[in-house]
Amino acid sequence: MTGSRIRLLIVEDHDSYRRILRRMLEAEGLEVVGEAGDGCAAIVAARHYAPDVILSDYHMPIMDGIAMARLIKAGPQPPPIILLSSETWGLIDRARTVGIDQVLEKGCTITSICAAIHQAARQAPPKSTPWAA
Numbered sequence: 001m002t003g004s005r006i007r008l009l010i011v012e013d014h015d016s017y018r019r020i021l022r023r024m025l026e027a028e029g030l031e032v033v034g035e036a037g038d039g040c041a042a043i044v045a046a047r048h049y050a051p052d053v054i055l056s057d058y059h060m061p062i063m064d065g066i067a068m069a070r071l072i073k074a075g076p077q078p079p080p081i082i083l084l085s086s087e088t089w090g091l092i093d094r095a096r097t098v099g100i101d102q103v104l105e106k107g108c109t110i111t112s113i114c115a116a117i118h119q120a121a122r123q124a125p126p127k128s129t130p131w132a133a
Contacts, residue, residue, distance in 0.1 A: 005031040006121045009049055009079075011042040011056035011068065021055070024110045030117065039063025039071075046072055050127075051079050053120050055113070057106075058085035066098055073099035077127050080120035082113075 008030050012018040015037070022032050034049040036042040038060045046054060054072070058065040069081045080101040085091055088105050095103045101123075102116045 005029065006117060007031050007033045007049070007052045008117065009034045009036065009042065009045055009051035009054045011036045011039070011045075011054060011060070011065070012084075013037050013057060013060040021113075025055075025114070025117075028110065028114050030114070039065065039068030042068050043071055046079065047075075052124065053117050054079055054081045055117065056081060056083055058083050058087075058091065066094055066100070069095070069100045070098040077125075080124050082116050082120055084113075 008025060010018055010021055010025070010032055012021065018035055018037070022035065026032055033051055034045040036045045040063050042054065042056060056065045056068060065083045069083070072078050072081065078099070081099070082102045082104060083095050083100050084104050084106050086106045088103055092103050101120045104113060104116055
């Protein structure tokens with residue numbers, strides 16, 4: 001983490017849900033450094049913004065959250081990734097195999113999301129240099 005605020009990248013293909021998440025998370029003191037609407041855009045944004053944590057939807061066009069996480073986790077010093085999905089059954093094992101840190105059900109409380117973000121940021125190894133190449 002840089003400073004005391006957690007730097008967050010939100011990846012969600014539904015604009016209205018992404019805007020609501022952003023407002024709620026910023027109201028909780030998190031710094032949203034970037035947004036992306038699909039997995040490909042998220043990879044570019046992660047390299048550009050070097051977030052402390054990525055909060056991503058699973059079902060997205062172009063590239064889903066699992067494929068996105070696989071590519072990000074293959075890079076140097078990848079940030080923790082939290083996946084949101086309306087269908088968590090069967091997804092947790094697939095998510096863990098690619099290095100996703102947590103899977104939350106869409107519709108869970110903002111308190112649960114914030115707790116997961118804080119936990120992921122605390123457990124992440126310190127970055128010696130930004131993830132951005």
